[in-house]
Amino acid sequence: MxxxxxxxxxxxxxxxxxxxxxxxxxxxxxxxxxxxxxxxxxxxxxxxxxxxxxxxxxxxxxxxxxxxxxxxxxxxxxxxxxxxxxxxxxxxxxxxxxxxxxxxxxxxxxxxxxxxxxxxxxxxxxxxxxxxxxxxxxxxxxxxxxxxxxxxxxxxxxxxxxxxxxxxxxxxxxxxxxxxxxxxxxxxxxxxxxxxxxxxxxxxxxxxxxxxxxxxxxxxxxxxxxxxxxxxxxxxxxxxxxxxxxxxxxxxxxxxNMEEYLGLGVSAHSFINGVRIENHHTLNEYYGREKVKSTHKNTEYDNISEFIFMGLRKTEGISLKDFEDRFSIPYKVYLKDRQDILKALIDQGFILEEEGRIKYTLKGILGSNRITIDLM
Ligand SMILES: C[S@@+](CC[C@H](N)C(=O)[O-])C[C@H]1O[C@@H](n2cnc3c(N)ncnc32)[C@H](O)[C@@H]1O
Ligand code: SF4
The missing domain is CATH 3.20.20.70 (Aldolase class I)
Incomplete structure (x- = not known):
């Protein structure tokens, strides 16, 4: 295994x-x-x-x-x-x-x-x-x-x-x-x-x-x-x-890359087994028996949004194949309702689609906060 x-x-x-x-x-x-x-x-x-x-x-x-x-x-x-x-x-x-x-x-x-x-x-x-x-x-x-x-x-x-x-x-x-x-x-x-x-x-x-x-x-x-x-x-x-x-x-x-990590200590965050975990933020609370403040099991939509939002931060962007391997729905199908948005972003020079990847152009990086929200 x-x-x-x-x-x-x-x-x-x-x-x-x-x-x-x-x-x-x-x-x-x-x-x-x-x-x-x-x-x-x-x-x-x-x-x-x-x-x-x-x-x-x-x-x-x-x-x-x-x-x-x-x-x-x-x-x-x-x-x-x-x-x-x-x-x-x-x-x-x-x-x-x-x-x-x-x-x-x-x-x-x-x-x-x-x-x-x-x-x-x-x-x-x-x-x-x-x-x-x-x-x-x-x-x-x-x-x-x-x-x-x-x-x-x-x-x-x-x-x-x-x-x-x-x-x-x-x-x-x-x-x-x-x-x-x-x-x-x-x-x-x-x-x-x-x-x-x-x-x-x-x-x-x-x-x-x-x-x-x-x-x-x-x-x-x-x-x-x-x-x-x-x-x-x-x-x-x-x-x-x-x-x-x-x-x-x-x-x-x-x-x-939305890979797994375990965060230890006050205020640390973890992402493990599809669950987001947040530890307590004050020393007093952290010194108690329960160190975890909250947990949240990611939905499929959470995972997809985070994959796009975090992945586009990388210069190499996101791989459409990785998307399809990871999620039960192909990227193009997921994007169906957002196809117009993606096309507009490509036409306006914010996003580039090449060699099976979607990535920001420099113009896209400068407006990245707004754009990723549109795509999610
Ligand atoms: C937790 S600090 C790590 C280094 C160490 N604490 C230090 O400052 O020497 C991480 C980095 O985040 C950046 N940073 C912290 N607050 C920021 C803010 N409000 N805006 C932009 N960058 C910030 C700083 O460059 C800092 O070095
Ligand atoms: S307050 Fe501490 S953690 Fe924050 S930037 Fe300064 S040295 Fe780093």
């Missing part, structure tokens, strides 16, 4: 301080005692949800700021995860790090624990912008920690950058991109700032004290990103993600 693949995600919900734009579930002002209690609970969850039925081929430790944990706690977490699941030989293990929270000792420990991919939250190479974003690190911290990461022997490094942030001109964004390219990471994610309720930016924007780049500037920055990174040898494989050959994020591709 073929054993299914599985991605594991473990959420570490702690940060030294909250960035002004961020609404991820993460708590500040916690100490080592709190970290230990959390890891104890996470280990309980792994014990309950561990399974021999799957082969885990990716493990992603995200946050929050996972690199805030002392090495002994990270070691307990990884050892428990490794012991509780069957692992593939080529397991990809990623950890998100904030440049201000790594040092040589932690990086060496990550290496010895089998972590083979580092995702750095860089955001910008401009110190004024970093300050505005509320980041706890400077540009120099980024280059210093990047050099330490390479010295420790990591050969798969990703950087997160943000654009269309307050006070950022197109030229400033281009500067940051160039600085990133000079360091030659294998993977770069570029996110346009999204204004999230409950953040400092959200409040300042509503008070009228925060000015954001316009929609046109945002689009311009997206186009600059594509051109500059393509010239530097990076391939856009998802709306916001770029990599050098072979270095796409295996873990994130699971989300876009």
């Amino acid at each position: 073929k054993t299914n693949r599985l991605g594991l995600y473990a959420h570490i919900p702690f940060c030294e301080r909250k960035c002004n734009y961020c609404d991820f579930v993460s708590f500040t002002g916690k100490d080592e005692k709190d970290f230990k209690k959390y890891i104890d609970e996470l280990l309980k969850e792994i014990k309950d949800r561990g399974s021999e039925d799957y082969h885990v081929d990716s493990l992603y430790i995200g946050g929050g700021t996972p690199s805030i944990l002392p090495s002994n706690l990270m070691e307990r977490l990884l050892r428990k995860a490794y012991d509780s699941f069957k692992l593939t030989k080529d397991l990809e293990v990623t950890i998100e790090v904030n440049p201000a929270t790594v040092d040589k000792e932690k990086l060496n420990s990550y290496r010895s624990l089998g972590i083979n991919r580092i995702s750095m939250g860089v955001q910008s190479f401009d110190d004024t912008i970093l300050k505005k974003l509320g980041r706890i690190h400077s540009k120099k911290d980024v280059t210093d920690s990047y050099n330490l990461i390479r010295k420790a022997g990591f050969n798969n490094v990703s950087m997160d950058l943000m654009y269309a942030v307050p006070g950022q001109s197109e030229a400033l964004w281009e500067e940051s991109l160039k600085e990133a390219v000079l360091l030659e990471p294998e993977h770069i994610s570029c996110y346009s700032l999204s204004l999230e309720e409950g953040t400092d930016f959200y409040d300042s924007f509503n008070k009228g004290t925060l000015k954001l780049p316009s929609y046109d500037e945002d689009v311009k920055m997206y186009l600059i990103t594509g051109e500059l990174l393509s010239k530097a040898g990076y391939h856009r494989y998802e709306i916001s993600n770029y990599c050098k050959g072979g270095y796409a994020s295996r873990h994130n591709l699971k989300y876009w």
Whole structure:
């Protein structure tokens, strides 16, 4: 019998301080005692949800700021995860790090624990912008920690950058991109700032004290990103993600390919056996006996909508054959009622149908939110 693949995600919900734009579930002002209690609970969850039925081929430790944990706690977490699941030989293990929270000792420990991919939250190479974003690190911290990461022997490094942030001109964004390219990471994610309720930016924007780049500037920055990174040898494989050959994020591709993953920790999400599971969002609730907040068995329509919505995020789009293998209804039949919409989107140059696939054109990516809703 073929054993299914599985991605594991473990959420570490702690940060030294909250960035002004961020609404991820993460708590500040916690100490080592709190970290230990959390890891104890996470280990309980792994014990309950561990399974021999799957082969885990990716493990992603995200946050929050996972690199805030002392090495002994990270070691307990990884050892428990490794012991509780069957692992593939080529397991990809990623950890998100904030440049201000790594040092040589932690990086060496990550290496010895089998972590083979580092995702750095860089955001910008401009110190004024970093300050505005509320980041706890400077540009120099980024280059210093990047050099330490390479010295420790990591050969798969990703950087997160943000654009269309307050006070950022197109030229400033281009500067940051160039600085990133000079360091030659294998993977770069570029996110346009999204204004999230409950953040400092959200409040300042509503008070009228925060000015954001316009929609046109945002689009311009997206186009600059594509051109500059393509010239530097990076391939856009998802709306916001770029990599050098072979270095796409295996873990994130699971989300876009609607493959199975198990999310552990406060606020983590899972998709397994056709069921979407969401864990509790507060530490108090998560520390209770039941860690799961809600479950939802996907209907066939949910699965089809998600397959289209997530699949079109990839540059290669969706394969009509995959669609037909997965669902009981051929794509063209499913689309029958929406045939006019698809034709119009193709005629208007938003969508391309070629070699058995449907994908966005660049014009389509720029209007993607509206278009996928039309197609679902
Ligand atoms: C959970 S963070 C991981 C890294 C780590 N916490 C750090 O910031 O150093 C994931 C990434 O999401 C992006 N991000 C977070 N909030 C965002 C927002 N409101 N708009 C756009 N991108 C955002 C940032 O690029 C961030 O690095
Ligand atoms: S962006 Fe990263 S470091 Fe900043 S608050 Fe969010 S999770 Fe924490």
